Amino acid sequence: MDISQFRREYLKGGMSRTDLAKDPVKQFSLWFDQARTTHVPDPTAMILATVGSNGQPSQRTVLLKYYDENGFVFFTNFGSRKAAEIKDNNRVSLLFVWLELERQVIINGCAQKISTAESAKYFMTRPKESQLAAWVSSQSHRLSSRQILLQKFQEMKTKIGEGKVPLPSFWGDTGLNPQKLNSGRGGKAASMTGSSIQKRMRVGR
Numbered sequence: 781m782d783i784s785q786f787r788r789e790y791l792k793g794g795m796s797r798t799d800l801a802k803d804p805v806k807q808f809s810l811w812f813d814q815a816r817t818t819h820v821p822d823p824t825a826m827i828l829a830t831v832g833s834n835g836q837p838s839q840r841t842v843l844l845k846y847y848d849e850n851g852f853v854f855f856t857n858f859g860s861r862k863a864a865e866i867k868d869n870n871r872v873s874l875l876f877v878w879l880e881l882e883r884q885v886i887i888n889g890c891a892q893k894i895s896t897a898e899s900a901k902y903f904m905t906r907p908k909e910s911q912l913a914a915w916v917s918s919q920s921h922r923l924s925s926r927q928i929l930l931q932k933f934q935e936m937k938t939k940i941g942e943g944k945v946p947l948p949s950f951w952g953d954t955g956l957n958p959q960k961l962n963s964g965r966g967g968k969a970a971s972m973t974g975s976s977i978q979k980r981m982r983v984g985r
């Protein structure tokens with residue numbers, strides 16, 4: 781199909797270096813606030829690119845959960861493909877696409893697990909159903925049937941009952957210990973955690 785005629789005018793104006801904050805995280809913060817308060821539907825959604833051992837990049841959407849001068853944090857399953865790729869090569873790239881603002885933000889760096897304490901803190905704020913799902917989901921792996929997943933979920937739900945859902949035990953069993961993500965110019969960047977990987981990225985200065 782020829783889609784070469786699909787186009788629209790980008791009218792929001794240019795960007796001048798003199799308009800930018802010296803601190804890239806500060807600049808990100810200003811842009812993030814704009815994305816949050818305008819019509820960007822999922823401003824925390826970002827594309828995470830990793831590279832496999834054969835040099836093949838792969839990408840997927842993840843959600844930004846925290847950011848500060850220490851980095852950009854997301855959660856994922858340690859058993860996932862992305863986690864395996866990061867374990868072998870912690871150089872990663874994040875891309876925020878905010879087309880409503882005619883803007884994209886690219887952050888390059890190195891991934892690192894965050895501390896278990898930090899992971900636990902976040903895990904405890906998740907809705908219970910999400911906590912249970914973290915226990916039963918085997919991310920990136922083929923399911924033999926949806927029914928089995930639902931059954932595992934129900935079993936876990938019954939087992940936990942009214943109690944608190946603990947951190948998944950396999951979070952610590954993956955051999956992925958806390959490691960820092962460094963940006964290309966030496967800044968600290970991403971971190972990973974537990975059955976979740978949290979990536980923390982900081983742009984180099």
Ligand SMILES: Cc1cc2nc3c(=O)[nH]c(=O)nc-3n(C[C@H](O)[C@H](O)[C@H](O)COP(=O)(O)O)c2cc1C
Pocket residue numbers: 825838839840841842843844854855856857860861862863919920
């Ligand atoms: C809007 C959206 C948000 C997502 N957020 C996350 C997330 O925060 N963490 C995560 O592990 N996967 C998230 N996913 C699922 C990933 O995109 C991906 O399918 C999954 O993590 C498996 O990726 P992998 O096999 O490359 O490791 C999200 C997907 C969508 C569509």
